[in-house]
Amino acid sequence: MHFLPCRHRFRVVNAALGLAVATFALAVAGVAGRASLASADQAPTRAADPHFREALFYAYQGNFFEALERLDSELAQHYEVDERALDSLYAELADAEFSVGDFELRYRMHLRAGRAIRAVMAAEVPEPVREDAAYRLARLHFQKGQPRAALDALDSIGEAPPKNIRDAITYLRANVLLMLNRPSEAAEALRKIQNSEEFEGFSAYNLGIALLEGGEAAAAVRQLDRGGKIHAKDREAMAIRDKSNLVLGTLLGEAGENQRAQKTFERVRLEGPFSNQALLRAGWSEVTAGQFDRAVVPWTILAERDGTDEAVQEAQLALPFAYSKLNIHSRAAVLYERAASSFGSELGKIEASLGSIRDGNFLEALEREEIRQDRDWVIRLRSLPEAPETYYLVSLIASHDFQSALQNYLDLAEMRRKLLDWQRSLAAFEDMTQVRSRYYAPKIPEIDRRFRQLDAQMRVRLEQRRHLDERLTKMLTAPAPELLATADEQATRSSIENLRSRINRMGDSPGVSRQRKRAERLLGVLSWRLETTYHERLTEVHTHLAVLNSDVKALEEQYARFVRTRQAAAHSYVGYTGPIQNLDERVRIALDAISTIREQQGQVLEEVAIRELERRRERLRAHQNKARFAFADSYDRAAKHRIAP
Amino acid sequence: MQSGRAIRTAFFERAQKIQSKLMRPRVAGLFVILMFLAAIAPGIALAKDAKNTTKALPTQSLDEQVQEIKSDVLAIAAELSNLEEKLIYPSNTQVAIFVELDADRPVPIDSARLSIDGELVAHHIYTFKELEALSKGGVQRIFTGNLPTGKHRLDVSFTGGRGEANGFELAETFAFDKEVDPKLVGITLGAGVVGNPTLAIENW
Numbered sequence: 001m002h003f004l005p006c007r008h009r010f011r012v013v014n015a016a017l018g019l020a021v022a023t024f025a026l027a028v029a030g031v032a033g034r035a036s037l038a039s040a041d042q043a044p045t046r047a048a049d050p051h052f053r054e055a056l057f058y059a060y061q062g063n064f065f066e067a068l069e070r071l072d073s074e075l076a077q078h079y080e081v082d083e084r085a086l087d088s089l090y091a092e093l094a095d096a097e098f099s100v101g102d103f104e105l106r107y108r109m110h111l112r113a114g115r116a117i118r119a120v121m122a123a124e125v126p127e128p129v130r131e132d133a134a135y136r137l138a139r140l141h142f143q144k145g146q147p148r149a150a151l152d153a154l155d156s157i158g159e160a161p162p163k164n165i166r167d168a169i170t171y172l173r174a175n176v177l178l179m180l181n182r183p184s185e186a187a188e189a190l191r192k193i194q195n196s197e198e199f200e201g202f203s204a205y206n207l208g209i210a211l212l213e214g215g216e217a218a219a220a221v222r223q224l225d226r227g228g229k230i231h232a233k234d235r236e237a238m239a240i241r242d243k244s245n246l247v248l249g250t251l252l253g254e255a256g257e258n259q260r261a262q263k264t265f266e267r268v269r270l271e272g273p274f275s276n277q278a279l280l281r282a283g284w285s286e287v288t289a290g291q292f293d294r295a296v297v298p299w300t301i302l303a304e305r306d307g308t309d310e311a312v313q314e315a316q317l318a319l320p321f322a323y324s325k326l327n328i329h330s331r332a333a334v335l336y337e338r339a340a341s342s343f344g345s346e347l348g349k350i351e352a353s354l355g356s357i358r359d360g361n362f363l364e365a366l367e368r369e370e371i372r373q374d375r376d377w378v379i380r381l382r383s384l385p386e387a388p389e390t391y392y393l394v395s396l397i398a399s400h401d402f403q404s405a406l407q408n409y410l411d412l413a414e415m416r417r418k419l420l421d422w423q424r425s426l427a428a429f430e431d432m433t434q435v436r437s438r439y440y441a442p443k444i445p446e447i448d449r450r451f452r453q454l455d456a457q458m459r460v461r462l463e464q465r466r467h468l469d470e471r472l473t474k475m476l477t478a479p480a481p482e483l484l485a486t487a488d489e490q491a492t493r494s495s496i497e498n499l500r501s502r503i504n505r506m507g508d509s510p511g512v513s514r515q516r517k518r519a520e521r522l523l524g525v526l527s528w529r530l531e532t533t534y535h536e537r538l539t540e541v542h543t544h545l546a547v548l549n550s551d552v553k554a555l556e557e558q559y560a561r562f563v564r565t566r567q568a569a570a571h572s573y574v575g576y577t578g579p580i581q582n583l584d585e586r587v588r589i590a591l592d593a594i595s596t597i598r599e600q601q602g603q604v605l606e607e608v609a610i611r612e613l614e615r616r617r618e619r620l621r622a623h624q625n626k627a628r629f630a631f632a633d634s635y636d637r638a639a640k641h642r643i644a645p
Numbered sequence: 646m647q648s649g650r651a652i653r654t655a656f657f658e659r660a661q662k663i664q665s666k667l668m669r670p671r672v673a674g675l676f677v678i679l680m681f682l683a684a685i686a687p688g689i690a691l692a693k694d695a696k697n698t699t700k701a702l703p704t705q706s707l708d709e710q711v712q713e714i715k716s717d718v719l720a721i722a723a724e725l726s727n728l729e730e731k732l733i734y735p736s737n738t739q740v741a742i743f744v745e746l747d748a749d750r751p752v753p754i755d756s757a758r759l760s761i762d763g764e765l766v767a768h769h770i771y772t773f774k775e776l777e778a779l780s781k782g783g784v785q786r787i788f789t790g791n792l793p794t795g796k797h798r799l800d801v802s803f804t805g806g807r808g809e810a811n812g813f814e815l816a817e818t819f820a821f822d823k824e825v826d827p828k829l830v831g832i833t834l835g836a837g838v839v840g841n842p843t844l845a846i847e848n849w
Contacts, residue, residue, distance in 0.1 A: 050743050050784050050829060050849055057783025061774045069722040111712050408711045415718045422725055429732055564737055579728060586721050590714060597710050
């Protein structure tokens with residue numbers, strides 16, 4: 001399910017450290033990016049839990065804070081559920097835990113990132129899940145620069161790991177072994193994935209480096225040649241192909257294989273991240289072969305490019321050198337003069353940049369939102385007219401160490417923005433609870449009093465209904481017509497029975513006897529009526545009871561609704577003061593801490609930037625001096641040439 | 646001029662080294678490459694050592710502090726969202742509407758409009774990043790709000806493929822019951838069997 005490749009890292013080329021180091025750095029970058037990409041693309045199914053997928057929605061956009069916030073919250077809720085197996089996250093719990101680790105890693109929270117993965121490994125999970133976790137843990141150790149721990153984690157994976165991460169495991173193992181200075185074993189591992197489509201280019205290039213470090217030079221050259229001819233489908237693959245060609249061309253050129261070197265350099269794209277280096281080295285390779293006229297071609301192209309690039313500056317000096325070797329001293333003099341002037345102008349830019357950084361503009365420029373919307377934002381820094389402080393720092397900014405420090409700085413800035421926003425939200429929440437309290441608090445006691453009355457009445461009626469129901473049920477087996485008499489009938493019966501009692505007390509005269517019989521006849525008529533209409537009456541009572549049941553149900557629903565609303569009303573303002581104040585305090589403390597650390601982090605960035613600019617200034621000054629003296633020399637020679645043709 | 650020549654010589658030290666190589670008898674082929682590579686191997690190792698010993702940015706302790714703050718801020722965020730949910734979207738009235746793209750046949754959507762009971766509740770224009778995230782399996786929560794229990798009507802309309810021949814506009818109505826639990830509604834967009842865009846709404 002996870003995760004995104006860190007694409008921009010392929011531009012991470014620290015020219016100052018030299019080609020070989022840059023090469024090695026790329027191999028390392030490759031594993032992080034590709035291995036992550038592998039598990040992202042090979043995820044077999046989509047998550048079902050919408051909240052998990054919502055977290056992924058943010059993560060896929062690179063918004064790892066939001067992704068972590070949502071997934072942490074979802075996981076916390078899942079662990080609070082009584083029957084977890086019924087929760088929608090249950091089936092993909094391991095995946096979610098892995099993703100937390102991935103997000104934390106991508107959000108540069110290495111200290112926490114391993115926690116979730118280790119939790120999965122410690123739990124009773126199926127073997128493929130455990131092996132996947134071991135792979136992720138190894139990747140984490142590798143990225144933290146702990147190759148031995150990474151290898152231990154990889155060694156805990158069995159012979160047949162899950163198919164979707166098999167190549168990624170091998171690729172990671174190879175890179176770990178390279179980091180441990182075990183190139184032969186790394187090469188052996190890399191040979192196994194040479195046909196892997198996923199790692200094509202990276203595996204070829206890294207195998208070349210492993211062979212080179214293992215002393216198998218000829219095989220390394222063949223391998224880099226292969227890496228330089230791969231069919232590249234995306235930017236990363238094209239960059240690694242260019243890198244292979246650059247390394248190979250340099251090796252061949254320095255070894256005197258100039259023709260092969262030239263052909264290799266020609267395979268590097270003219271507009272790729274390595275094109276300046278390739279043009280520069282192609283020129284030197286021609287010079288090595290004594291072909292000064294041919295060296296002029298790449299250097300002329302390069303000298304016209306962006307003047308802040310170190311390779312371009314070297315070409316501006318090397319181009320007149322080539323002309324001087326061709327005895328075209330007048331052209332050389334013109335170009336030396338132009339170079340000296342260009343270096344002077346660049347020195348002016350550096351001084352301006354230094355001043356601007358000291359004025360605090362550098363960090364401001366790096367924070368500009370519109371720049372970072374673009375994945376090529378580092379490159380775009382060079383062309384921003386209002387940000388001269390960044391002109392000379394593109395390669396520095398693109399370097400991994402600087403990026404980590406910069407990202408921390410930007411993360412702190414982002415967190416500060418969020419915290420300030422939350423501070424306003426908390427104030428609004430407090431207002432909201434107070435408004436609700438003012439509205440509900442006076443009303444609720446009266447509502448509760450009235451509710452208690454209604455509740456008592458309702459309970460009586462419900463009890464009556466229950467009693468009626470019981471009696472009717474009994475009447476189905478033991479008929480009792482008298483119970484179905486109407487109130488009039490019951491009053492009539494009572495009157496007749498009273499009369500009969502009175503008659504009985506009057507003695508036994510014929511008149512009395514007649515009246516007694518009359519009363520008994522009337523009682524008989526009443527009983528007759530009740531007996532003969534018993535079924536109709538029973539049916540009618542049942543019908544009425546059914547209607548009553550439906551009314552009772554509606555009443556119960558309304559009762560429940562009222563109870564919920566009453567609870568919601570209380571919950572809408574009671575019990576929030578403490579948490580809000582607590583959160584407000586924590587936000588304030590976090591803001592204070594961020595303010596301090598951000599300042600320190602900013603100072604570090606500025607100091608590093610100033611050091612880099614000073615280094616470039618020294619180099620440019622040296623270039624300028626060389627150009628000036630060489631200009632004088634070429635001018636002399638050109639003059640002599642004119643005097644004595 | 647003498648000093649100028651000296652500087653020039655120093656500057657072109659690299660070129661002269663190359664030239665001096667040219668003066669050596671050339672042994673073509675693999676042997677030279679092997680010799681060279683053997684020669685530069687320590688260079689690579691040295692360079693690698695140089696990388697390892699290069700003064701790292703002094704951010705280690707700062708980095709740990711930043712990570713600690715991130716943990717704290719994330720914890721605050723979690724509590725805050727919990728608080729927000731209780732205060733603003735209590736579960737008995739909460740309604741959330743999600744948008745996803747069909748895993749196998751996603752369609753390029755440009756904008757969405759949602760109305761509940763005839764009232765516009767959400768209007769969204771999609772960025773490229775959001776579309777990419779949706780097509781990878783992410784789900785967008787496009788609306789969260791409150792509704793009383795009972796029957797409601799959701800009207801949705803999506804546009805897509807703007808500026809292309811196969812531009813489309815889809816509209817659908819969905820009746821749903823809001824009960825006492827939080828209500829989740831999912832909208833799925835995809836390409837039908839013959840490639841025509843489809844829209845499905847269901848309870849999640």
